[in-house]
Amino acid sequence: MTAPLLRLDDLRASVSDGHGERKQVLHGVNLTVAAGEMHVLMGPNGSGKSSLAALLAGREGCEADGGAAQMDGEDILALAPEERAARGLFLAFQYPVEIAGLSLTVFLREIYNRRREREGEAALDPMSFMRVLREEMAALSMDPALTRRAVNAGFSGGEKKRLEVLQMALLRPRLALMDETDSGLDVDALRIVSDAINRHRDGGRGFLLITHYSRLLAGLDPAPDYIHIFDGGRIVRSGGADLARRLEEHGYGALSEVA
Amino acid sequence: MTNSPANTGTVAGTVAVTGKQAAANAPKYQWGFSTDVPTEHAPKGLDENIVRYISAKTNEPEWLLKWRLRAFSRWQKMREPEWSNVNFPPINYQDAYYYAAPKRDKPKSLDEVDPKLLETYEKLGIPLHERAALAGVAVDAVFDSVSVATTFKETLRKAGVIFCPMSEAVREHPELVRKYLGSVVPPGDNKHACLNSAVFTEGSFVYVPPDTRCPMELSTYFRINAAMTGQFERTLIIADRNSYVSYLEGCTAPMRDEHQLHAAVVELVALENAEIRYATVQNWYPGDENGRGGIYNFVTKRGVCKEPNARISWTQVETGSAITWKYPSCILMGEGSSGEFHSIAMTNHRQQADTGTKMLHLAPKTRSRIISKGISSGRSRQSYRGLVRLSPKAKGARNYTQCDSLIIGGEASASTVPYIESACREASVEHEATTSRLPEDQLFYCRQRGLDAETAAALVVNGFCREVLQKLPMEFAVEADRLLRVSLEGAVG
Numbered sequence: 001m002t003a004p005l006l007r008l009d010d011l012r013a014s015v016s017d018g019h020g021e022r023k024q025v026l027h028g029v030n031l032t033v034a035a036g037e038m039h040v041l042m043g044p045n046g047s048g049k050s051s052l053a054a055l056l057a058g059r060e061g062c063e064a065d066g067g068a069a070q071m072d073g074e075d076i077l078a079l080a081p082e083e084r085a086a087r088g089l090f091l092a093f094q095y096p097v098e099i100a101g102l103s104l105t106v107f108l109r110e111i112y113n114r115r116r117e118r119e120g121e122a123a124l125d126p127m128s129f130m131r132v133l134r135e136e137m138a139a140l141s142m143d144p145a146l147t148r149r150a151v152n153a154g155f156s157g158g159e160k161k162r163l164e165v166l167q168m169a170l171l172r173p174r175l176a177l178m179d180e181t182d183s184g185l186d187v188d189a190l191r192i193v194s195d196a197i198n199r200h201r202d203g204g205r206g207f208l209l210i211t212h213y214s215r216l217l218a219g220l221d222p223a224p225d226y227i228h229i230f231d232g233g234r235i236v237r238s239g240g241a242d243l244a245r246r247l248e249e250h251g252y253g254a255l256s257e258v259a
Numbered sequence: 260m261t262n263s264p265a266n267t268g269t270v271a272g273t274v275a276v277t278g279k280q281a282a283a284n285a286p287k288y289q290w291g292f293s294t295d296v297p298t299e300h301a302p303k304g305l306d307e308n309i310v311r312y313i314s315a316k317t318n319e320p321e322w323l324l325k326w327r328l329r330a331f332s333r334w335q336k337m338r339e340p341e342w343s344n345v346n347f348p349p350i351n352y353q354d355a356y357y358y359a360a361p362k363r364d365k366p367k368s369l370d371e372v373d374p375k376l377l378e379t380y381e382k383l384g385i386p387l388h389e390r391a392a393l394a395g396v397a398v399d400a401v402f403d404s405v406s407v408a409t410t411f412k413e414t415l416r417k418a419g420v421i422f423c424p425m426s427e428a429v430r431e432h433p434e435l436v437r438k439y440l441g442s443v444v445p446p447g448d449n450k451h452a453c454l455n456s457a458v459f460t461e462g463s464f465v466y467v468p469p470d471t472r473c474p475m476e477l478s479t480y481f482r483i484n485a486a487m488t489g490q491f492e493r494t495l496i497i498a499d500r501n502s503y504v505s506y507l508e509g510c511t512a513p514m515r516d517e518h519q520l521h522a523a524v525v526e527l528v529a530l531e532n533a534e535i536r537y538a539t540v541q542n543w544y545p546g547d548e549n550g551r552g553g554i555y556n557f558v559t560k561r562g563v564c565k566e567p568n569a570r571i572s573w574t575q576v577e578t579g580s581a582i583t584w585k586y587p588s589c590i591l592m593g594e595g596s597s598g599e600f601h602s603i604a605m606t607n608h609r610q611q612a613d614t615g616t617k618m619l620h621l622a623p624k625t626r627s628r629i630i631s632k633g634i635s636s637g638r639s640r641q642s643y644r645g646l647v648r649l650s651p652k653a654k655g656a657r658n659y660t661q662c663d664s665l666i667i668g669g670e671a672s673a674s675t676v677p678y679i680e681s682a683c684r685e686a687s688v689e690h691e692a693t694t695s696r697l698p699e700d701q702l703f704y705c706r707q708r709g710l711d712a713e714t715a716a717a718l719v720v721n722g723f724c725r726e727v728l729q730k731l732p733m734e735f736a737v738e739a740d741r742l743l744r745v746s747l748e749g750a751v752g
Contacts, residue, residue, distance in 0.1 A: 057707050058703075058706075058707070059703055060699060060703065080706065080712070081703060081706040081707050082706045082707075082709050082710060082711050082712070082715075084707075085706070085707055085708060085709035086709055090707075091707050093704070093707075096704070097700050097701055097703075097704040098701075099701045099704065099705075099718070099719060099722050100722055100723070100725075101721070101722030101723055101724070101725030101726070102718055102719065102721060102722030102725070103722075103725075106718070106721075107705075107718060110710060110714070110718065111705075111708040111709055111710060114708075114709050114710060114714075115709060118709070150722060150725070151704075151722070167708060171708065171709070
């Protein structure tokens with residue numbers, strides 16, 4: 001039997017509070033995401049959802065204290081962020097980072113060509129890449145003028161989130177962690193983003209969506225395979241797509257009781 | 260004497276064997292090869308006879324020999340500048356050669372140039388052959404002490420532009436040379452400039468006549484090849500009224516165990532409504548990780564906006580040299596004239612750089628702009644040192660200065676030393692400075708996308724330098740970006 005795309009076993013982690021103290025944020029997370037599946041993590045603010053995404057992507061300051069995280073059976077916690085990315089892990093940031101002065105086009109071409117080289121394809125020259133980029137941006141209704149800006153510099157909240165989805169489209173990750181990619185989007189943008197996610201669901205890729213709201217879920221087709229309610233640094237309840245609806249009606253309080 | 264472990268040799272010290280390379284120690288400096296051509300040296304050391312020898316080599320007129328001798332006698336009494344934030348043992352000026360030339364009769368055309376020299380420049384990416392020069396850049400290449408070839412002479416001659424080695428200018432255009440040589444950087448300006456005045460060999464001369472836009476970018480490529488040799492070129496550029504010229508300067512040297520001295524002088528003269536843009540990509544050999552070898556780059560560059568509405572801009576990318584001591588400056592004499600200084604200085608390992616600019620506002624409505632980006636990593640140290648002076652006459656003058664320093668790792672240092680002297684109430688001076696570490700969140704963002712730590716750092720640094728890189732002509736910007744990446748190797752991760 002092949003190992004699942006992502007497997008978390010009793011994963012515990014802590015973050016630095018900035019004053020030299022560590023605070024435990026994950027209290028034993030168990031989760032298995034098979035190739036082709038979409039999982040949604042929902043939970044109140046401060047429940048540790050974003051910490052889980054940060055830990056899996058390898059952000060400095062967020063460290064595992066116990067348990068395991070594996071991709072395809074390989075421990076990823078010991079890998080550098082770029083090595084995890086090379087194995088197909090992608091994080092759509094909740095707060096995308098601005099890189100002053102760095103041309104967005106140069107940045108995107110660099111990450112795109114690096115992915116191609118990893119996959120044994122030749123790097124694209126700037127002109128050919130520009131064509132690819134324009135196409136992908138059009139699919140996300142992004143203003144082509146953004147390519148002349150620096151990475152995330154002066155981007156609106158919605159533009160930043162779309163840029164994350166654009167990078168996902170360029171990198172074609174096997175496992176996409178999307179941290180509140182829906183927050184800050186208006187109705188139209190939300191539809192564009194959910195359409196883009198739908199296009200990437202080709203049966204082989206895995207998704208772990210983190211969100212507060214069920215409104216993103218309405219646009220997802222096919223519907224997510226699993227909904228997990230996250231609270232107090234772990235998954236307290238799991239179910240199918242209908243769990244999101246019940247959550248909407250009853251709130252986290254009622255559903256956080258461990259079933 | 261300050262004891263600095265970074266620089267244990269003297270200039271052109273005793274370690275070297277001619278032709279020996281330190282390449283094995285530091286494979287990252289890809290310009291570190293040397294070319295095996297028979298070389299003619301002046302005797303080692305420096306005295307009046309050496310000055311006469313150098314002057315006689317190009318049959319200089321009597322006035323220039325006298326000018327050199329006066330500078331030499333003055334130099335003997337001068338002290339080295341001690342105010343900069345760099346450390347090195349006293350220089351033994353007697354332990355170096357002041358003239359080195361590939362041994363061969365002076366070539367009359369490119370076809371007569373030693374093929375080995377042409378090959379060297381090809382390796383360096385300098386297109387000497389006109390048919391290869393697709394970029395349309397006219398090049399004067401200086402190999403040790405002599406000019407090897409000046410390309411595109413004919414095109415320039417048609418436009419009336421004079422672009423030739425300094426020795427030729429002395430012969431062919433003595434009235435211009437005599438009028439302007441030393442007019443911006445007088446021999447007694449500082450000890451390094453004074454030494455240059457006494458022993459300079461080659462460098463480029465440019466004259467752009469009135470109402471002329473120079474039809475192509477001009478470029479000089481400096482190469483120190485011979486061991487234990489100093490390079491003392493002197494460049495003089497004159498832009499007559501309503502003219503424009505853009506000039507690029509590049510430099511490399513083989514890797515050698517000893518320190519080598521480069522004491523150049525560059526003088527720019529912009530007359531009424533003329534514009535000179537001067538860009539440098541300096542990549543002299545920086546020494547190895549432990550500070551052994553490398554070029555001492557002690558350079559005096561200054562331009563004068565002599566008449567109204569003249570414009571001078573300096574753009575520099577400094578990644579090389581063991582020690583850089585360099586302050587390209589502008590004297591703003593003409594009303595409404597402007598000076599700009601855009602700089603990227605990048606140091607790694609044991610490199611030391613003390614660099615910046617002077618903007619002297621001597622007339623009304625003069626403007627200056629200073630953008631300095633410093634990146635220090637390894638155990639290097641770096642200072643921005645700048646002076647903005649506004650004379651009582653500088654009514655309505657404006658200056659804007661922005662100095663940003665980026666520090667990589669825990670052992671590098673950066674400091675900013677801005678001097679502002681204003682004797683004019685009706686002038687404005689703005690100064691902004693930042694010092695920061697390489698931002699972790701930006702690096703993480705790049706690495707999450709699959710870029711390794713060094714590439715991530717290079718991209719973030721590229722962004723940090725953007726304002727200055729944009730000022731460079733296209734080919735130079737690409738070259739500069741590549742140099743920044745090379746210089747960052749081993750600095751992160």
